[in-house]
Amino acid sequence: MTVRVCCAFLLVVGLYGCEARLNMERVAENNRQPVQRTDQLMAVAANDEVVVVVGNFGVVLVRPRASADSWQRLALGRDANLIDIEVCPDQRFYALSNNRQLWVSDAKGEHWRSVPIPTLESLLTLDCAPDNTLWVGGSFSTLLSSLDGGASWEEQSLGEDAIFTQIDFVSTSDAYAVAELGLVYHTIDGGLSWQSAGLIDDDFYPQGALFETSGEGWVAGLGGSILHTRDGGQHWVAEPTGVAAPVYALQQVGNEIMALGESGLLLRRSGEQWHTVSGVGHGAYFRDAVLVGEQLILVGGSGGLVVVARNQLR
Template identity: 40%
Template sequence: MDKVTAYREKPLQRTDSYQAFAKNDQVAVLVGNNGVVLTSHDAKTWSRTILAGMPSLIDIASCPDQRLIALSFDNQVWVSNINGDDWISIEVPTQEQLMTIDCAPNGNWWVAGGFSTFLHSANDGQNWQTTSLDEDAIITNLVFISEQDAVATAEFGMILVTENGGISWDLIGFLPDEFFPHSTHFATTAEGWVGGLNGFVYHTKDGGRNWLRQSADSSVPIYQFVQVDDALYALGDNATVMKLAGSNWQTVQPPTAPVYLRAALHFNGKLLVAGGRGMLLALDPNVVIVSAGKAEQSDEI
């Protein structure tokens, strides 16, 4: 029993399923199932917190005031202090299932999900404004690129944009073959990438109006993108990490375990990637070389 007790006191546990990363100027925060919140100031040592009620945390974002906001599957927004270790919950007044959260550059909180629904709050969740395109589609990703510009992707390959800070949203086009966008990354309002369960990665240079599929040396499902300086990485199933080279995706960490990677963050000089079964790796983004079926310069936390 002493060994069981000691294991339960560890910050990372094999029963964890990590979902999303965020950071501010002080701390990196990783969230997952059963109310798990991990925080680190150095990408080496981690502290573990379990939120009240053990909610399933599915997304997290950092705000301009350095607070962090996380979304749980029961449509609660969880708000932390700047150290990520003191959390309160706020219920979002909607019957639609929420799937994604972001904090706009002006500090407004945004969530989105079922029935092409967006909600935002300008006063820390006290009041919410609702917008819907009245389309029976689930919004899976939402990201603000500037105070006025944001891009969202949804079921059936829908691409939604706003150019007025979310006052209105426009459907500007669709991904090829009604591709379901599981992950989205827009570097600018014009250039972006989407990935999905079939392992395809599509790229646009005109704000989502036209898309081209990029080649990849792996067919694993893609769950997340992360920018590291001028390099773009993609995370996938079986603990796979790929890097964009020109217009091709090259594997830098090949399949090593039957575990998904869904959360990613560039923090303290490391590329942090995390996913199922409590997997959290710290990769050196400058030395990710495939060697004998294993990525060098990687450390399991």
């Protein structure tokens, strides 16, 4: 018994003795970088002055619009898991966190304050209408709007046990809201009232949505699915993508539409066809993108902050 115990002790000591020492200098250097490998970046927006990226644990990255590499890292607190950001026509930034907080910044994206959103529902999406009205959508088909930058809110529920995943304003009066179970709602009076615009087949869960006009739009979801409507959501047609990875977002990039998803998926719609954009070089997911000048800024998981020249999106 003594021999076995001694041998076991020597084996354990040997294993620990062979373990590589943690390079604390390298860890400290990584922590000083504006973008870190643990960042889960969720959304990006830009105004005439700056670009702002938001993510988990209150991460905010800000850079001047004309400066590609000078990112500044801000921290709003570990409880502020930021899931969406929008810039309004008045140039101010608004970010949504998953604990029912609206974060408000000035046009430079440097100073932020939080405003509670008075609802018991889970909130998932944020949009700003052309008249600077803020809209958030959440569970139990709940929509909230604010005319004063989040100081006060009006809440309405459309009576369905489903969560809104995207709100998209085409104009001040015209907007669409999509939700799980394939629900599509439309307003033509600036959100005073919402009517069902139809259903997406098979209880489709729209991870992302984009409406170019009052009648034409796209939704995207699991399995590389992208569906297209030309009649305001009454009928949807599947557009083949040739991929099986989930698609999380759709973005207008100039006169083209881009789709973003899992494992660095990036698709470009040219004409009526979807094409995979290769050479982007990111292994985790993409969640959002914004076109700044002739550069597309993509954000996603594992510190995914990728800048691609627009002429390389082929």
